[in-house]
Amino acid sequence: MRAGLALGLGAALVALLPAGAIGGRAGQSVEWFTGSDAPSWSPDGQRIAFTAFRGGRRGEIYVMRQNGTAQRNLTKNRAYDDLASWSPDATKIAFTSNRNGNNEIYAMNADGSEQTRLTSNPASDHSPSWGPAGRIAFVSNRGTGNRTTLYVMDADGSGQRQLTGTAVNWNESRPVWSPDGTKIAFVSERDFPVDNTEIYEMNADGSGETRITRSPQRDDWPTWSPDGTKIAFAHGALLKPEIYGMNVDGSGVRLLSRQRPVLETKFLATPEPLAGVRFTVTLGIATGTGAPVSRARTLCSARVGGKTLAVASRSFAASRARCAWLLPRAARGKLIQVTIGARLGASVITETFKTPVL
Numbered sequence: 001m002r003a004g005l006a007l008g009l010g011a012a013l014v015a016l017l018p019a020g021a022i023g024g025r026a027g028q029s030v031e032w033f034t035g036s037d038a039p040s041w042s043p044d045g046q047r048i049a050f051t052a053f054r055g056g057r058r059g060e061i062y063v064m065r066q067n068g069t070a071q072r073n074l075t076k077n078r079a080y081d082d083l084a085s086w087s088p089d090a091t092k093i094a095f096t097s098n099r100n101g102n103n104e105i106y107a108m109n110a111d112g113s114e115q116t117r118l119t120s121n122p123a124s125d126h127s128p129s130w131g132p133a134g135r136i137a138f139v140s141n142r143g144t145g146n147r148t149t150l151y152v153m154d155a156d157g158s159g160q161r162q163l164t165g166t167a168v169n170w171n172e173s174r175p176v177w178s179p180d181g182t183k184i185a186f187v188s189e190r191d192f193p194v195d196n197t198e199i200y201e202m203n204a205d206g207s208g209e210t211r212i213t214r215s216p217q218r219d220d221w222p223t224w225s226p227d228g229t230k231i232a233f234a235h236g237a238l239l240k241p242e243i244y245g246m247n248v249d250g251s252g253v254r255l256l257s258r259q260r261p262v263l264e265t266k267f268l269a270t271p272e273p274l275a276g277v278r279f280t281v282t283l284g285i286a287t288g289t290g291a292p293v294s295r296a297r298t299l300c301s302a303r304v305g306g307k308t309l310a311v312a313s314r315s316f317a318a319s320r321a322r323c324a325w326l327l328p329r330a331a332r333g334k335l336i337q338v339t340i341g342a343r344l345g346a347s348v349i350t351e352t353f354k355t356p357v358l
Helices: none
Strands: 013-022 025-032 035-041 047-053 060-065 081-086 092-097 104-109 125-130 136-140 149-153 172-177 183-191 196-203 219-224 230-237 240-247 263-269 278-287 297-304 313-317 320-326 335-344 347-356
Touching (some): 035 081, 047 081, 092 125, 149 172, 172 219, 196 230, 278 335, 297 313, 320 335
Antiparallel strands (some): 013 025, 035 047, 047 060, 092 104, 125 136, 172 183, 219 230, 230 240, 263 278, 278 320, 297 335, 313 320
16 A cells, blocks of 8 residues: 555545444445556656556556546556556556565566566565666665665666665655656655655765755655756645745745745744733744745734633734733633734645643
């Protein structure tokens, strides 16, 4: 399943749902993901390979013409097949499958014939990325326990070599080759805060690792522009990402999937709330590009003991939203719930917390 591959949400198993009781014992039914995702465009631009979940199957690699016609199941296997990647000459497709009981990398001809297992390891190998030079980068946890690092191998499965982190305490994933095959962009969780995902690039031999993005929110799913000068990527909260573009050195970050800025929180400063004393909360605000925010409107609300507390002041300046309340003496020992945030056009961001009044 895709969850087992650390590939994100919404894969094979969506939920376990109660199905009623038989003889006083509750049964369970399984709701499987349906639909299609993980598209991969062939280098000649004529076909798209993708993963489809149809007819109760756990995932199959399909191919179709670029206009959506002539769809055909290539893998035809009851196991989980996913994440197709075309060879540079469009004659072969690499993919992930657990048909042997473990996640491994396979390759096949573009018509689905000659499906061949390329990796054979007790660990989980997945997410192949076929480079222009004919080599395949992939993700594995074979040398770091439950942590994933990047490997590379020849197209026939030989020459397997670890590229990143021989003994790391973070995950690295999403390898994608530059158009000329000299570099690989990837995602790493090595930076503060813990498990924050940032985009890096390195030379094809694993040397020269360089951090490209710098944000307190996740940066993920990099992809190169055809001329190799830019990288598009997903940025933002896990369930609310947007697509951004940037130069390969990380400069010129620009929001692509929406026309207006997307607000993000940078930090939340909360002193101890003291009864009878003014209580001021500060929320740092930024955009997805990391640029400072101006002209935003501050949002404030607070409740103590279930009753709404009047806002004493609110302001927005220097990318900081500030809200203040005068806490009554009777609030001592009660719980205060505070919501602070900002609005800029259609973009709204808020943080809510609870803490006892001293």
